[in-house]
Amino acid sequence: MNDALEVTGLVKAFGSTRALDGLDLHVRTGEVHGFLGPNGAGKTTTIRVLLGLLHADSGQVKVLGGDPWKDAVALHHRLAYVPGDVNLWPNLSGGEAIDLLGDLRGGLDKARRQELMERFQLDPAKRCRTYSKGNRQKVALVAAFASDVELFILDEPTSGLDPLMEAAFQQTVREVSGRGATVLLSSHIFSEVEALCSRVSIIRDGRTVESGTLAELRHLTRTAVAVEAAEPITGLDGLPGVHDLVAEGMRASFDVDSAELPGVLRHLAAFEVHVLTSHPPTLEKLFMRHYGNGVPVSEVSR
Amino acid sequence: MSAYAGTGRLIRLAARRDRIQLPIWILASAAVMGAGVAAVADEFPTEAGRVSALQAAGGSPAVLLMRGTPVGTDLGALVNFRNFSSMLVVVGLMSTFAMVRHTRQNEETGRAELIGSGVVGRHAALTAALTVTIAANLLLGALVTATLLGSGLAVDGSLAFGAACAVTGMAFTGIAAIAAQLFQGARATNAFAATAVGVAFMVRGVGDALGERAADGIQVNSAWLSWLSPLGWGAQVRPYGDERWWVLALPVALLVVCVGAAFALVDRRDLGAGLLPDRPGPAIASRSLLSPLGLAWRLNRGATYGWVIGSAVSGLAIGSLGAAVNDAMAGNEGASELLGQLAGTGGPDLVDVFFAAMMNIFGVLAASFAVQILLRLRAEESGGQAEAVLATAVGRAKWLASHLTCAVGGAAAMLVLTGAGAGLADAAAGGDTGVVTLAGAGLAQLPAALAMAGFVVLVFGGLPRLSVTLAWAGLALAITFGLLGDVIGLPQSVRDLSPFSHVPAIPAVAATAGPIVGLLAVAAVLTAAGAVLFRRRDLAL
Known part of the structure; x- marks a missing residue:
């Protein structure tokens, strides 16, 4: 089966700035x-190219097998988009905006619309100008998820939602995913990405720096380990792959490269370990490893 | 004084945001006045020439309606007659837009919320907007006075001219200050305040058109109606005539009253709220909304109703003047000649010439309407709504066409109804020009409006970020070249650049296909070029 989105070597410049x-x-x-990356990394620009709103300067872009610039209208029948900044018409009601956006896309499922409206607790009779950021996002989410499409492109769709609505969102994504739809989820909320995504791409300065399944990516990073033994723990500082070691007598805590974990565990086996806790690398750590200390792109992209 | 805390900073912010826009308004006004004096001096070097021109003009209600009343026969008086009424409109619009920009627009965009959370008093924003706008009015008045003095005109008259410009701007500053408290959207506020300028112009115009000629055969004393209009007050200062300085107090008094009311309203309402609370809307969209055209109509219908009704009512007012034209002109051959020149024809029937000149004005209004409607395209694009729509299965051409349909349909309805209204009122007053004839005369203006619309589509497609400025500047130039070209003495080749120069003067002359087909072709080419450019470019968010 073809990939739903195939982007290779995408370049997009605005004046002298190379956004992608x-x-x-x-x-x-x-x-x-x-789809992860810090502010200004190019996530929204990428998404707008995928939607044919911006024209790629160079590179190959295929959306559902088509050219997003030339075949925009035909492709848009098959996809739904939730922008990061939901701007609606101030004098339309939320219900009108949902019906309008859904209808312009090719129609929406009335029962599904009702169900989602209740799930997201949205009052459709309010004018859009009176909605908060979160409520405007709900309008766009209901309009998108009430459409029976193959591809959902979501640009930080939950940045204004409360935790209850976040749960409703995750449930909804699982539902559409369950019926076979593809979802591209740009997000800053690591727990959300870890809960929902099978694969992730991390971009920085307009380039992809990591891409793969969460398991693959975890393998590339470090596990946090804390141990307590009956005797002073020594020799850890000489082991390969051990970082940020804090050893205080019978306690030690450190990070270890996932690939070196077996060697470290063998070393620890020589001590009488009482307590050992380890935290698998979180997406957040993974992300921070790329962005935390201003590491240049060349060092992290292998 | 904590209600005014932070005013100084907000004044600096507003001045910084307007550092290009307001100087353009002010410098352009002074430049137009400089050119205006030069043109009058060039065309009418002798007193005798000015007397005959003013005698002719003073007998024509159409001319009085557009230009106001003559106040004397010297050079300055003729400059007043030719330029004063349009200059007052310019300061009115400048003040209106500046006030809305620094009050309601900030609230609507949420900037005011950010600012209000700082050490900023409740009255600071309005005070800052008033300060900057009034300062702009004073600067404009001073610069216009300096220009007139530099051109060698009388001191008293030049001072009165500049002062009247400044205080007229202040009157509309006050009106806009109130409007900004009542309406929630900057768009609605601008529309209301600009309509106030238009209504003030019509009221002043009708009052002047119905004015009574003084014994000298030159001066005209306006009817009482003119005194109801802030633009009329400015005119009644009568620079270069018998300067009536006390009239300057009227617009200032209006400003004081309006500012008092605006502050009272600020104290009583929430940030971002208007006077009327939001009513809930329908939970489910009606069928008619669910198409690009349905959406475009929904977005534009308020403005369309306003323009069409306003224009049609003006048409009724103009039509009712037709009979008066005949009476006033009986036995005045100079007037018929001058009116003929104004309308671009030497046709003998004065009423027809009058109606032709008026329809030309309504053509300009229809073009302004089309420009405003089409700039909604840009507002939707920069506001992000276009992104949402174009990410659905709506193509760019279809989206563009839906707004274009609203602009063209609205302009056509406006012109036909205005012409028909004029015809009905004329018939009611005993005239015989005919409803169908005048409706047709109105419709004959449509190609010029469409050419302007084509220009807007072109700049929207080609230079989206500059399109708002370019569209209004293009309209201003088209009006200047086409309608005021004679006033400021432009050569014919420059006047021909304006679409308004090419519209046949129906009903004074028979309709000719040539110019209409030509204008339609220009409109089609510009629109098509703009559409192609738009389809090829990135969305400029």
Whole structure:
């Protein structure tokens, strides 16, 4: 089966600024794909190229097998988009905006609309100008998820939602994913991406720096370990892959490269360990590893 | 004084945001006055020439309606007659837009919320907007006075001219200050305040058109109606005539009253709220909304109703003047000649010439309407709504066409109804010009409006970020070249650049296909070029 989104070497410049500088993004049909990157990394620009709102300067872009610029209208029948900044018409009601956006896309499922409206606790009779950011996002989410489409492109769709609505959102994504739809989810909420996404791409300065399944990515990073033994723990500082070691007599805590974990565990076996806790690398750590200390792109992209 | 805390900073912010826009308004006004004096001096070097021109003009209600009343026969008086009424409109619009920009627009966009959370008093924003706008009025008045003095005109008259410009701007500053408290949207506020300028112009115009000629055969004393209009007050200062300085107090008094009321309203309402609470809307969209055209109509219908009704009512007012034209002109051959020149024809029937000149004005209004409607495209694009719509299965051409349909349909309805209204009122007053004839005369203006519309589509497609400025500047130039070209003495080749120069003067002359087909072709080419450019470019968010 073809990938739902195939982006290779995408370049997009605005004047002298290269917003996208050879970006790659491959999203398989049917998966929920996390799209991560700090502010200004080029996520929204990428999404607008995918929607044919911006024209790529160079690189290959295929959306559902078509060219997003030339085949925009035909492709838009098959996809739904939730923008990061939901701007609605101030004098339309939320219900009108949902019906309008759904209808312009090719129609929406009335029962599904009702169900989602209740799930997201949205009052459709209010004028859009009176909605908060979260409520405007709900309008866009209901309009998108009430459409029976193959691909959902969601640009930070939950940044204004409360935790209850976040749960409703995750449930909804699982539902559409369950019926085979593909989802591209740009997000800053790591727990959300970890809960929903089978694969993720991390971009920085307009380039992809990591891409793969969460398990694959975890393998590339470090596990946090804390141990307590009956005797002073020594020799850890000489082991390969051990970082940020804090050893205080019978306690030690450190991070270890996942690939070196077996060697470290063998070393620890020589001590009489009482307590050992380890935290698998979180997406957040993974993300921070790329962005936390201003590491240049060249060092992290192998 | 904590209600005014932070005013100084907000004044600096507003001045910084307007550092290009307001100087353009002010410098352009002074430049137009400089050119206006030069043109009058060039065309009418002798007193005798000015007397005959003013005698002719003073007998024509159409001319009085557009230009106000003559106040004397010297050079300055003729400058007043030719330029004063349009200059007062310019300061009115400048003040209106500046006030809305720094009050309601900030609230609507949420900037005011951000600012209000700082150490900023409740009255600071309005005070800052008033300060900047009034300062702009004073600067404009001073610069216009300096220009007139530099052109060698009388001191008293030049001072009165500049002062009247400044205080007229202040009157509309006050009106806009109140409007900004009543309406929730900047768009609605601008529309209301600009309508106030238009109504003030019509009221002043009708009052002047119905004015009584003084014994000298030159001066005209306006009817009482003119005194109901802030633009009329400015005119009644009569610079270069018998300067009536006390009249300057009227607009200032209006400003004081309006500012008092605006502050009272600020104290009583919530940030961002208007006077009327939001009523709930329908939970489910009606069928008619669910198409690009349905959406475009929904977004534009308020403005369309306003323009069409306003224009049709003006048409009724103009039509009712037709009979008066005949009476006033009986036995005045100079007037018929001058009116003929104004309308671009030497046709003998004065009423027809009058109606032709008026329909030309309504053509300009229809073009302004089309520009406003089409700039909604840009507002939707920069506001992000276009992104949502174009991410659905709506193509760019279809989206563009839906707004274009609203602009063209609205302009056509406006012109036909205005012409028909004029015809009905004329018939009611005993005239015989005919409803169908005048409706047709109105419709004959449509191609010029469409050419302007084509220009807007072109700049929207080609230079989206500059399109708002370019569209209004293009309209201003088209009006200047086409309608005021004679006033400021432009050569014919420049006047021909304006679409308004090419519309046949129906009903004074028979309709000719040539110019209409030509204008339609220009409109089609510009629109098509703009559409192609738009389809090829990035969305400019």
